[in-house]
Amino acid sequence: MASGDADPGTVRPGGRTARVRTAVLAAAGDALAEGGLAELDLADVARRAEVGKTTVYRRWGTPAGLVADLLADMAEQSLPRTETGTLLGDLRANARLVQRTLADARQGPLFKAVIAAATCDEQTAAALHRFYETRVDEWAPCVQQAVERGELAKGTDTREVIRAVSAPLYYRLLTTATALDEAAADRAAEAAAAAARAGVFTTGGGTVR
Structure with missing residues (x-):
């Protein structure tokens, strides 16, 4: 299959x-944010990126297809997890x-x-889900390491702990006009760590004594 026939974001073309792709996705991100x-x-994206309209229509097809590739690229470009040696340190870095x-x-x-688009467009929603699954997969090993160190009980759902870190931050982004600062991030990490130690995320409700 030629690269032009592949789904957006499934190949890493060169030259x-x-x-x-880089120019178009940057332009799409700017337009989407605006x-x-x-x-x-x-x-409009083609004009911003200074590429031919035909190229953009042929490769991405629809705005939703462009957003899907943008999210795939953002997942690829996201920074790797930080390992500090402690559960709280790792969760704070994530937050x-x-x-x-x-x-x-x-x-x-x-x-x-x-997020707004994902509520009414299935392709965007699927792309958003893949983006977050990629990020959760990247950070979940930090929680598994905490289990192996004895900081958390066996059976802790590592992925749910990671989701619990970012959930309060997204809630504030979407429901308040309050600026997100490091204090908010640290509180989210501390709350998730405390809940994990209390066994909230274990199947049997176990805790570390």
Whole structure:
């Protein structure tokens, strides 16, 4: 199968094709942050990226297809997990990474737009789910390491712990006008760590004594 026939984001093309993808996704992110999915127009993205309209329409097809590839690229480019040697240290690093992303003048509005679009577009929703599954997969080993160190009970659902870290930060992003700061990130990490130690995320409700 030729790269032009593949689903967006499933290949890593080189040369000019890679440069076009980079330019188009950057332009799409800017447009999405400014106006949301409803205002995302492939011709406008092509103009911003300084590439031909035909190229954009042929490769991405629809605004939802463009958003799906944008999310795939964001997952690929996300920073790897930080390992500090303690559960709280690792969860705090994760929370601060999420906080910096959501507090960013471009990334924050972009995520708001994608989340809003995912409520009414199945392709965008699927892409968003894949993005977060990728990020949870990246950070879940930190929790498993805490289990192996004896910080957490066996049977702890590592993925649920990671989700519990970022959930309060997204809630604040979507429901308040309050700026997300490191204090909010640290509180989210501390709450998730305390709940994990109390056995909230274990199947049997066990705790570490």
